[in-house]
Amino acid sequence: MPRPPTQPSIPSRQQGGFSPWLTAILVVLAVLALRIAFGAIEGETSAKTPPVHRVEPYTLSESAHYQVARRLSGTVRARQSTDLGFEAGGKVATIYVNEGDRVSAGTLLAKLDTVLLTGEQRELDAQLKEIEARLTLVENNLKRQQQLKDKGFTSEQRMDELNAERDTLTANLQRLNAALTTVQNRLAKARLIAPFAGTVSHRFADEGAVLGPGVALVRLQQEGVMEAHLGVPVELVGRFIPGQHYTVSIDGKDLEATVMTVGTTMDTGTRTVQVRLALPNDTPAVQNNLVILTLEETVDQTGFWVPVSAVTDGVRGLWTVYTLEPAPDSKGHYRLEARDVQISYGTDTQLYVTGDLQNDQRIAATGLQRLVPGQIVSLVDGRP
Numbered sequence: 001m002p003r004p005p006t007q008p009s010i011p012s013r014q015q016g017g018f019s020p021w022l023t024a025i026l027v028v029l030a031v032l033a034l035r036i037a038f039g040a041i042e043g044e045t046s047a048k049t050p051p052v053h054r055v056e057p058y059t060l061s062e063s064a065h066y067q068v069a070r071r072l073s074g075t076v077r078a079r080q081s082t083d084l085g086f087e088a089g090g091k092v093a094t095i096y097v098n099e100g101d102r103v104s105a106g107t108l109l110a111k112l113d114t115v116l117l118t119g120e121q122r123e124l125d126a127q128l129k130e131i132e133a134r135l136t137l138v139e140n141n142l143k144r145q146q147q148l149k150d151k152g153f154t155s156e157q158r159m160d161e162l163n164a165e166r167d168t169l170t171a172n173l174q175r176l177n178a179a180l181t182t183v184q185n186r187l188a189k190a191r192l193i194a195p196f197a198g199t200v201s202h203r204f205a206d207e208g209a210v211l212g213p214g215v216a217l218v219r220l221q222q223e224g225v226m227e228a229h230l231g232v233p234v235e236l237v238g239r240f241i242p243g244q245h246y247t248v249s250i251d252g253k254d255l256e257a258t259v260m261t262v263g264t265t266m267d268t269g270t271r272t273v274q275v276r277l278a279l280p281n282d283t284p285a286v287q288n289n290l291v292i293l294t295l296e297e298t299v300d301q302t303g304f305w306v307p308v309s310a311v312t313d314g315v316r317g318l319w320t321v322y323t324l325e326p327a328p329d330s331k332g333h334y335r336l337e338a339r340d341v342q343i344s345y346g347t348d349t350q351l352y353v354t355g356d357l358q359n360d361q362r363i364a365a366t367g368l369q370r371l372v373p374g375q376i377v378s379l380v381d382g383r384p
Helices: 020-048 115-151 156-189 234-239
Strands: 053-055 057-059 062-078 081-085 090-095 108-112 191-193 198-203 216-222 226-233 245-250 253-267 272-278 290-307 319-326 334-346 350-355 362-364 376-379
Touching (some): 156 191, 234 272, 234 290
Antiparallel strands (some): 057 362, 198 216, 226 272, 245 253, 319 334, 319 362, 334 376
């Protein structure tokens, strides 16, 4: 007898069991809840303990004065620098030097065209010879007339005429000699001679130019003897005494200079008095080059030297430093307090300030752009 068809078996769910998918979802939810809970706790902890910045301290040391480096500037000049020209005007015939040439005293620098003067000199020479010949003739006639007079064969009038002619010729001879001397002097002054040894620093005209009396042709600068001319403020003039030695700088090279003279007139434009200093012989300096003298001046004012990085902008034109005051509730921590200061003097790295500060007080030395008054900080070196 055939069996009846059997129904497929379906596994039965156990009483009280969970699906694997449901279990996974519950685990994920539990993890998320834990992370959220721990994040909240960490946030509360961070809010309760904010981060503390670490600053570098600087200990103040009170000073009764400070040194100011006063830089006095001036120019290098030759002891003698002269524009040379001819006393009398004329046409420049020859120039024997160019710019940069070194010459010794007595060197012929240039000369004028002397054709007219030479002709005038020859004319005067001829007149002189004529007068001398006539004067010789008169002298001889006087001797003959004197002999005839002694024998009674001539008159007194003839003697007077010859004496008068002799005197006239003598005066003319003197006049011509003076004129000839003048021409010779003009010929000598048509030659331009170097009055001292030096270098031709500039030439103002060329050959063929017609120059008036006193017009400069060349500029001669004395060689090897240089001076420094400084403009000194009136309040510092008393520190310069002739014979004192100072160190000056020219093109970065230090040289020892000696005070020569101290002026007595103040320049109304610069409010300074000129002081001349002699530079060492053969100083390799150029005319009008810059010379600098650094003078230390003591200013009596109580204050403190602080790093440039320890000062920040304040209010009402003042500056501010942050002092480190011990925090009452935090061991090893400090509270920042702003103190207004005034800057009296400064260098590239330090400032001299005055204000409500105390000796041995500590301030924040760096990083002020990240700090505010009242902020709690600690020290970089870990010191209390």
